[in-house]
Structure formats: structure tokens, C-alpha cells
Amino acid sequence: MRKEFMLGNEAIARGAAEAGVRVVAGYPGTPATEIVDLCGGYPGVYAEWSANEKHAFEVATAASLTNQRSMAVMKHNGTNAAADFLMHVNFTGIRAGMVLITADDPGGLSSQCEEDTRILVHNYAHLPMFDPSSVQEAYDMTKAAFELSEKTELVFALRPVMRINHAGGMVEYGDVAPQSRPAEFVIDRKRFVMSAVVEKESGGELRPKMRHRWLNAKQAELKALMEDSPFNRVEKAPGEVGFIGCGIGYAFLKEAERIHGAKLPILKLSTLPLPEGKVLDFVRGLKKVVVFEEVEPVVEKLIKELCFEHKIVLEVLGRGGYLPSEGELSTNLVLTAVEAALAGKDYPAPAQGQYVSARTRTQCPGCSHRGLLVALKEVVRKNGGVVTGDIGCHDAGTFEPMNLQATIYCMGSSIPMAYGIKKAGFDKPVYALIGDSTFFHNGLTGLASAIYNGADITVVIAYNSTTAMTGFQPHPGSANNLNQPVTPIEPGAVAAAMGAKVFRCNPYNVEETARVIAEATAETGVKVVVAEALCYLKFGREGKISYTPRQVAVDVAVCNGCGLCVRTFGCPSITLSEGKAVIEPSSCNGCGVCVSVCKRGAIK
Amino acid sequence: MKFDLVIAGVGGQGNILASQVVAKCAMDAGYNVVNTETKGAAQRGGSVLSHVRIADGEIFSPLVPAGQADVLLGFEPLEALRYIGLLGKKGTFIINTAPVPTILANMKVDEYPSTEQIVAIIKEKGLDGHFLNATRAAKDLGNVLLTNVVMLGAFTAVSSVLQPDVILKKLLTMVDEKFHADDSRAFAVGRGLIGKEG
Numbered sequence: 001m002r003k004e005f006m007l008g009n010e011a012i013a014r015g016a017a018e019a020g021v022r023v024v025a026g027y028p029g030t031p032a033t034e035i036v037d038l039c040g041g042y043p044g045v046y047a048e049w050s051a052n053e054k055h056a057f058e059v060a061t062a063a064s065l066t067n068q069r070s071m072a073v074m075k076h077n078g079t080n081a082a083a084d085f086l087m088h089v090n091f092t093g094i095r096a097g098m099v100l101i102t103a104d105d106p107g108g109l110s111s112q113c114e115e116d117t118r119i120l121v122h123n124y125a126h127l128p129m130f131d132p133s134s135v136q137e138a139y140d141m142t143k144a145a146f147e148l149s150e151k152t153e154l155v156f157a158l159r160p161v162m163r164i165n166h167a168g169g170m171v172e173y174g175d176v177a178p179q180s181r182p183a184e185f186v187i188d189r190k191r192f193v194m195s196a197v198v199e200k201e202s203g204g205e206l207r208p209k210m211r212h213r214w215l216n217a218k219q220a221e222l223k224a225l226m227e228d229s230p231f232n233r234v235e236k237a238p239g240e241v242g243f244i245g246c247g248i249g250y251a252f253l254k255e256a257e258r259i260h261g262a263k264l265p266i267l268k269l270s271t272l273p274l275p276e277g278k279v280l281d282f283v284r285g286l287k288k289v290v291v292f293e294e295v296e297p298v299v300e301k302l303i304k305e306l307c308f309e310h311k312i313v314l315e316v317l318g319r320g321g322y323l324p325s326e327g328e329l330s331t332n333l334v335l336t337a338v339e340a341a342l343a344g345k346d347y348p349a350p351a352q353g354q355y356v357s358a359r360t361r362t363q364c365p366g367c368s369h370r371g372l373l374v375a376l377k378e379v380v381r382k383n384g385g386v387v388t389g390d391i392g393c394h395d396a397g398t399f400e401p402m403n404l405q406a407t408i409y410c411m412g413s414s415i416p417m418a419y420g421i422k423k424a425g426f427d428k429p430v431y432a433l434i435g436d437s438t439f440f441h442n443g444l445t446g447l448a449s450a451i452y453n454g455a456d457i458t459v460v461i462a463y464n465s466t467t468a469m470t471g472f473q474p475h476p477g478s479a480n481n482l483n484q485p486v487t488p489i490e491p492g493a494v495a496a497a498m499g500a501k502v503f504r505c506n507p508y509n510v511e512e513t514a515r516v517i518a519e520a521t522a523e524t525g526v527k528v529v530v531a532e533a534l535c536y537l538k539f540g541r542e543g544k545i546s547y548t549p550r551q552v553a554v555d556v557a558v559c560n561g562c563g564l565c566v567r568t569f570g571c572p573s574i575t576l577s578e579g580k581a582v583i584e585p586s587s588c589n590g591c592g593v594c595v596s597v598c599k600r601g602a603i604k
Numbered sequence: 605m606k607f608d609l610v611i612a613g614v615g616g617q618g619n620i621l622a623s624q625v626v627a628k629c630a631m632d633a634g635y636n637v638v639n640t641e642t643k644g645a646a647q648r649g650g651s652v653l654s655h656v657r658i659a660d661g662e663i664f665s666p667l668v669p670a671g672q673a674d675v676l677l678g679f680e681p682l683e684a685l686r687y688i689g690l691l692g693k694k695g696t697f698i699i700n701t702a703p704v705p706t707i708l709a710n711m712k713v714d715e716y717p718s719t720e721q722i723v724a725i726i727k728e729k730g731l732d733g734h735f736l737n738a739t740r741a742a743k744d745l746g747n748v749l750l751t752n753v754v755m756l757g758a759f760t761a762v763s764s765v766l767q768p769d770v771i772l773k774k775l776l777t778m779v780d781e782k783f784h785a786d787d788s789r790a791f792a793v794g795r796g797l798i799g800k801e802g
Contacts, residue, residue, distance in 0.1 A: 005627070005628075005631055005637060109642060133664075134664070135638075135666075163640060163665075163666050163667065166640055166641065167638060167639065167640035167666030168627070168637075168638065168639045168640065168666075169637070169638045169639075169663070169666070170631070170636060170637065170638075248665075250664075251664040251665045251666070252664070252665055254662075254664035254665075255664045255665040255669055256669075258664075259669065259672070330667065330669065330670070331665050331667065331669035331670075331672075332669055332670045332671075335669075356682065356685055356686045357682060357706050357708065357709060357714050357715060357716055357717065358706065358708060358714065359614065359650055359651045359682070359683075359706050359707075360650075360706070360707055360708060361650050362707050400707075400708055400711060400713055401707075401711050401713075563711075563712065566710050566711050566712075567711050567712070570707055570711065572707060572710075574710070575705060575710045576710065576712075586748060
């Protein structure tokens, strides 16, 4: 055993490599992203960025069926996208050990929504899950999950939260064993063909019902495993009020206990299903327990159910009403709750925080999206159109000062939503603004649906050749995959092949972009404008940029300080000082897009 | 022994490098270390907060609880104000007074408080610490990117948890050799700023 400082995602990748993972597939999403890249760094491990999480899950499962340990990596939104597959692989089970990393982001610190994938993966799909409370445990659980998955023939899920993925700590770790398993695919249609087939052996039962019974029968085996799991344990102390820490909730609880200054009766629960015997032993003799978990009252409700079945009278408090039901836990929140519960009081209503000027996200200086947003805004300003948005750096176009996209939902929603607005009878132009990685993730089918249904919309694809938002992972429109150079799949060629009318522009040229979008708008049917320019932040470092850099400056004799450039444009490099616009030379990247924004021609 | 450090700043200020230097030195000294960063789209002008927790025993939460930090380094005054609640009553702050305006304030749809206002709000809390202009010191040295090194140098003048020369040496192992002379100067300037601020 060696000990080293690792980030949570490094620890998970290390655990997987030591467990002999052979195939790792994922789609970028904070906070899980780094795991895939890191796994790819281990010899003998094949890692890939799949086009979306469902495909990552499918690739990883197929590897498991081929007798190779595998892992699918995604954030919670991605697990939603993969939910259809999840609700089949749970019934078939797998062969070689397989782990699903489904990272949650309590508080929605870097996400479109706050959710708890334990409900999807455990309550709904009935698969076992580990909820790590520390970086060390993330490593230990990843390794254990592979072993137990193989033993039970079920996908095991690890649900780290942001504070695990992106935290660093000392980790004791072992060695990576050489890969030695033969790649064998044994055909077993009774398991791996999910279909409404009549099963002779089961008295003519349909296969879906038979596989459901198999999955239900597995639950007893899982519960027995969790009873012996080192990840669940009791810390004894006197008192009638007990405290249950789940995953990172345990870490906050232990901190709170230290500040509180006296030992508390604590049950650490980090598995689903619950170790029911351990829970019952802990709660017997207690009058009240408080459950700290991220973020829904999952364990709280299971404990209530368990107490009901065993006729135990116990007050069970937690996210279901006692604690705040939304947002991230913290040591301070837990400490407040511990002290309130011990005193027999309600959790106090949190004081309204004092507003400190917000620092919103925006496009970087030199970003090609800013030119595209300005051009599209100019077009809809004139024609009263509506823009549906999508996920990616361009989503900051919904904030001040752009205020452009009217909707943001999930990956690929922009295109079907755009034509849904038209089908409802809206008589002005509608635009779907989508990035390239998102287009390949879940935009293609939306585009097919739009064309097939005779939609009349303009789809604008911001083609910057990378998944910029999550840290520049390549996608099918990039010139490389995770492992090697490839021929990019050009979004415009795909759209044209589907039957869309395709237009092209360079978004750094605002006038040209506005003109091309207006021309596309004038046509009927599904039009696709491919606004192609490399991501400045990624490719600029490699010396590849899609504009001719220029020295941009404000002509103070012409500038009248109207502030249009700061009020409508939002480039961090432009400020107003002493009644004049000022361009900060240290942060300006010379893209020159702002030149087109000044109506007086003061920016040159 | 328990020592909690938080560094509040804006993307691009070198906040994370500074926290890594401290974390690595503490590990070399045999301490247990846990850290994390909250960096909502830091590269895109967002706020960045680093937590470094050092102890000779077990550390559970990667986040420094409110009111528990021993030192708060504010690389930017508004960000220092945002997270001042993390600093313990007996803790020490070092706050760079050079503002990085927010986009919303630049657009006049939000207000960026004046440095005087920020200083007044923080002083009102009865906390101990130092206000200094690390950005100006870095510019005087010829490179605004040295701000984090100036702040790191200042940190070593208020905290004895790690030796100043150890921190500087560690920093130099983590940056390109061509910056070594400048970084060493900036570090010394930062150390010198403590106690000399008006």
C-alpha cells in the first residue's frame, strides 16, 4: 500500500484501473468529466468519449458482456439521458464487473438542475449504489463495486457528489494488475435479448416479467452484502437522538460533531440497499434520528418504511421537511440541525443572506460565440423572432447583457422546442441555437424530427470543434477522438444529407453572420446555419484561431460614452471609465467583434 | 494541529496554484491535507474559492466550515467580502484591495461596492487582518500575474504553520524556470508588505 494525494476523480480512475477495468466510456459533464481521460492514461485501458451518455452506457455494457470489466461515466443529467438503457440493463444483468459513475451536483453549482440520481438508479432501477463520504472511500468503493458487480451480475453504481469528485485528499492505494481476461462473447439470448418473448420453462410467462422477478430476487442478496459492508458502520455514544450520515453527509456530520464538542450516536450509511439489520440495531432505544443526505429524502423514507414494517416508533427527520429540502448540505447546516434536534427544537429558518454583487459567467474575451450571439440578436431584434437555447458556453447568452435565448432545458432540446413553437401557430421566425457537441449528443434526432415533420425553423449550430464548457473534450465533429486523429463529421454535411438547407458563416464576422442568418430565415423549411470558428480558449493556445488578431482601441475623440458596447455586448475586456469606453489590453484577445457593436465607429 | 486556509479570487488570478503550493508543503511536512475548489466556470470570469485543510489528525469535510478558517486570502476584495463569513473570529485575513469589476457592474445593472465600503464592512465584523494592494505591487514588479505570488509571500508573514522558504521553494518547483527570479522577488515583496500597509 502506498499513500498519495489525489483528487476524487483521480481516486476513482485509480480504483477502476486497479480493479482491471478494460473499457471506459463517458460523455463530459461536471463534476465527473476527468475520470474518463484519467482512465485512458492507464496502459491497456480503452477509454472513449461517446456521443452521449446512453451510448457510453451501451458501449460499457457490451464490453462487460464480452467478459471485460467496464465503466460508464456521467453526471446526473447524463444518467437521465441514459435512463432508457438503465431500465433494461438492470433486468438483464451483466457478466464482467461493471460500474456506473453517476455524479450528482447538489446545489446545482455547475448544472442546469439539482437532482438525486439515487432515485433513478436505486429506487427506480433497483440497482445497488455506493455513496462515498471521502476521496479514500471513492477509491475503495470503486474497487469494491467491480468485485461485487461481478459477484451479483448487476451493474453497481457509484454516486459521488461534486465535493468528492473535485476534492483532494490522501489516498492509500495498491497496484494495477495486468489485464488477463479473454474477450469472449457467450450468446445468452434469454438474458441479453430484452423482448416480450414467451418463456416455455416459466410456464409461458413473458420474459419482461421473468427478468423482473430475477431482479427482485437479487435484492435479498444485495441486502445481505450491504449488511457486511465496511462502508456502513455504527459509532456508539449515549443519547436518545441518533444521527445518520449518508455519503458526504457523514463528512459534514463528523465535522459538526467535532465543533459540537461531544460524541454523538452516529450511523454511517453509504450503500443502497440499506443494511437493514444495522439500521434496526442502531435505532432501537432511540427516540429520534436525523438523516443527513444529498439531496432527496431517499434513506430517510427507507428508514421510515423499515420502522413501519418492524413496528418501531421513531421520529425520523431529514430532507423530507425538517432540514431544508433543497440545496447542498454543509457542516454549519448539519451542526445547526444537530443542536436543534438535541434541544428538541425545529430546524431554525435560515436568515436571508446579504446580496454580494454577483460575478456571472460570460463568454471569454475572443470567444466566437459572442459574435454569433450579437448577430443573432440583431436579426431577432428586427423580426421579433424567438431563440430556443441549448447547453454549452453559448448558454451565457441568456444572461445580461445578451438576454437572447428564451429557453434552456436539456441537451438537444432547442431544435424540437423551436419547431414546437411554430407548430403552435407562432407566426414569427424561430431559431434553435445549439453547440456542436450537443448537436451530436442529442440534436441529430431532433433535427430529423423537424425535417420529417415539415418544420419551418432556422437551426444555428455554433461549431467550435470542442466541448468547451467542460474543458475541451473532443466530439464527433472534432479532428480527433480521445485516442487518435479522425476525420471530423461535419455538422453541415450531416444536416444537408438529412435534407436541411445549409448556410455557413464565420461568427467573428458579425455582419456576414447576421446577413447569412437573415437569408436563411427568408427560406422556408428547416434551415441550418453552421457558424464555424475554433474555440479561442482551446485552439488559441495551439496557435490556431479563426480570426485575424488586431489591435482594438477606443477612439476617445469619437466615443461619446453611450455605453452601448458594455450594455449589449458584455465582453469582460470593455469597461466604461470617466465617460469613455476602455479596452483592457491585458485581457483583450483582439478578435475585433466589438468593432461592429459601436454605432459611432469609436471602436477601431 | 488544525489549520484551515481559504483563498477567494477571480478566475485567472492564480488562486488554485497558490492553494496547491500550500497543500503540497503541508503534505511534505507530514500533515494530513484535504482540499477542494469551487470554480464555477472560472476560466470565464467567475469566482474561485479554494479550501485547504491541514491537520495532524483526521479531516472529514473538504470544505472549510463557516467561521472556522484560520486565514482568508482575498485575491480580490469583492470575493473576499463574499466569503469573509468563513473566517474564524481569531483568524486573519489578507485582502488585495485592487478590484476586478463584475460584468454586471460594468453594465451598470449592478453595483460594485467601493473599496472603502468593502473595507468598512469587513472592519465592522471585528476581524483581524491586512489590506494591501498586491496587484499594484505585482504591476510595479512588471507583471500583474505575480499578484498571487505577492499574496503567497504575505501569507507567510502572518502564518507560521509552514516555513516561508519551504513555500517559496515549492512554488518554484511548480512554475517554469524563466519565472523563478520574478517569483522570488514578488514573494519577498509580499512578505514585506505585511506590517507596512497604511
